[in-house]
Amino acid sequence: MTALARAATAIDSASIGRIATDCLKLEIATYPKPGLVSPVDTGAHDDMDAAMMNRSAETLEPFFARLADAGAAGAGMDRLRAIGIEAEVAMMAATGGVNTHRGAIFGMGLLCAAAGFRAAYRASGTLGEIVAHRWGAEIRRGPVALHSHGSTAARRHAAGGARAEAATGFPSLYDIALPALAEARLLTAEEEARRVHALIALIVGVEDTNLLYRGGTEGLAFAQSRARTFLASGSVAIPDWRARAVAMHEAFTAQRLSPGGCADLLAMALFVEARGA
Numbered sequence: 001m002t003a004l005a006r007a008a009t010a011i012d013s014a015s016i017g018r019i020a021t022d023c024l025k026l027e028i029a030t031y032p033k034p035g036l037v038s039p040v041d042t043g044a045h046d047d048m049d050a051a052m053m054n055r056s057a058e059t060l061e062p063f064f065a066r067l068a069d070a071g072a073a074g075a076g077m078d079r080l081r082a083i084g085i086e087a088e089v090a091m092m093a094a095t096g097g098v099n100t101h102r103g104a105i106f107g108m109g110l111l112c113a114a115a116g117f118r119a120a121y122r123a124s125g126t127l128g129e130i131v132a133h134r135w136g137a138e139i140r141r142g143p144v145a146l147h148s149h150g151s152t153a154a155r156r157h158a159a160g161g162a163r164a165e166a167a168t169g170f171p172s173l174y175d176i177a178l179p180a181l182a183e184a185r186l187l188t189a190e191e192e193a194r195r196v197h198a199l200i201a202l203i204v205g206v207e208d209t210n211l212l213y214r215g216g217t218e219g220l221a222f223a224q225s226r227a228r229t230f231l232a233s234g235s236v237a238i239p240d241w242r243a244r245a246v247a248m249h250e251a252f253t254a255q256r257l258s259p260g261g262c263a264d265l266l267a268m269a270l271f272v273e274a275r276g277a
């Protein structure tokens, strides 16, 4: 690529890393979120809480900055993967072995790399398009963990999971989350309510392998149907929306259902909003 032959413009990778971590923390701070960890409770999880997740998010900041630098240096997927794996090791060390952010490292990490690439080469296209064009084929071909919860669910239910989402340029971000964040401005003036609306829209439309792993196709269908009903009956525009969202959170928690992939995508949508699509 001729653009890559030219010297790249210096980029503010530290700021990209900071925004990525801030967006993970905003997702954690949001309540109510069906089955997910927040400062109020730990939802369907018994091995992690908000303090651990915030620690994990802070640990990841320098890795997100390194991924932005790598993107700016024209790195291929092998290099990004190596940094991503280092970030997973640091996350595990910070949490005593709990998977707080594996999906987020992967998706947010690729967006940081794309943000670095776009800034350095003044490339056109959305961050999602850059991920798909530059790294999509290698993401598809790349090594698949034989025994991860996600890969087990993906095999069992023929779902694409985080890898397919990234390889196709994050359609759930551009077709679901960002339009929902924009539409929510017409429904509410509250920023937290806007995030809840976008998360629930994601649950309706995403095949989340966390839901599939924990609840099978029935769990996924239950989650999507509750989320659809919430949106259809006024979402965050009606006065008792919080009570209704808490009831949904309790129903997911009772069934041990947690849409962790949708939570990751919410944080990523906030990042894309902050950096420009």
Ligand SMILES: CC(C)(COP(=O)(O)OP(=O)(O)OC[C@H]1O[C@@H](n2cnc3c(N)ncnc32)[C@H](O)[C@@H]1O)[C@@H](O)C(=O)NCCC(=O)NCCS
Residues within 6 Å of the ligand: 067, 080, 081, 082, 083, 084, 085, 102, 103, 104, 105, 106, 107, 109, 110, 144, 145, 148, 149, 150, 151, 153, 154, 160, 161, 162, 163, 165, 206, 207, 208, 209, 210, 260, 261, 262, 264, 265
């Ligand atoms: C691809 C990864 C996520 C493999 O994990 P796994 O096999 O469990 O995949 P799976 O797609 O099912 O889910 C992993 C996580 O992604 C999130 N997720 C689940 N479903 C979805 C979905 N539909 N869309 C987006 N994210 C999702 C959840 O948080 C989930 O826990 C990743 O761990 C990996 O390969 N890491 C290596 C490092 C790397 O390549 N990094 C890239 C640069 S940062």
Ligand SMILES: Nc1ncnc2c1ncn2[C@@H]1O[C@H](COP(=O)(O)OP(=O)(O)OP(=O)(O)O)[C@@H](O)[C@H]1O
Residues within 6 Å of the ligand: 027, 028, 035, 036, 037, 038, 045, 047, 099, 100, 101, 102, 103, 104, 105, 149, 150, 210, 258, 259, 260, 261, 263, 264
């Ligand atoms: N607020 C949140 N609460 C819970 N999970 C979240 C949250 N935000 C993001 N996630 C995502 O959910 C995933 C964690 O889900 P989970 O704990 O179900 O994974 P697991 O370790 O595969 O399964 P299990 O806990 O059943 O052993 C992480 O990869 C993370 O990226």
